[in-house]
Amino acid sequence: MKKILVLGGTRFFGKKLVERLTKAGHEVTIVTRGKSEVPFDSHVSHIKVDRLDEAAFRGALEGQWDLVYDNICYSPNEAKVLCEILEGKTQKLIFTSTLSTYEIDGRVKKEEDFDPFHYEIKMGDQTEFSYGEGKRQAEAVFFKYASFPVVAVRFPIVMGEEDYTRRLHFHTEKVKKEEAMSFINMDAKMSFILAAEAAEFLEWAGFSDIEGPFNATAKGAISLRDLLSLVEKATGKQAIITLEEDNAVEKSPYAIPNDWYMTPEKAEKAGFEFSELSSWLPELVAKIAK
Incomplete structure (x- = not known):
């Protein structure tokens, strides 16, 4: 049994991580601001604190x-304080990072496409950076200042029926209501x-001997055109799509100009086997559409 601290952990994949850890018999403590309901019994300890209040944290x-x-670090300042x-x-520290550390340039992303070990650090808080830059800076700080091993797990968009961001839900709801959506490039491919x-990967990363940045994504990618075809099949209706800027039409949260996906080859060589995107995405779209 290990003593494990989880910053975040009350929603979505963070909640599923805590459930996996407790089921395995570990002693888990979560840290949250207390703004979301804690979905665990007393067997999970809870520290209620705002990490942006440095003294209290x-x-x-x-x-x-x-x-x-650490599922909730978004800036170099936060990373430095935690170090x-x-x-x-x-x-060991497992930091939840993102595909957004990579440029949207149409190339399949490998870990070396963003090198946090030689990235120029500019300290600041969340308000001073975009989401992607905040995560880049946080990675750079963790790898420079941590005196313990660090793994930066770069996720693409995470999907699931319980997704509180409702990004996939957005598309099924728009199609069902026969409302238009705005895109940039329907042939652009994404990974999820x-x-x-x-x-499961976060748990594995914590208990394996890996260190450094790792992409964690289902194998394969899908074009936005093909994704919308899945939605159309699940809803029985045709998507209304515009490729022009129109303030009256909501932009898809998946509206990207070029391919934006990554390979999990490094993690698979280290011993983790990812699912095929095509093995679960159609079923998930169907469930959400219902």
């Missing part, structure tokens, strides 16, 4: 943990991962 994290998961807090207090598999 430092005071709240006084224990020792074998393993720490300082965890000095001598943990054996299922929430349960994301949680």
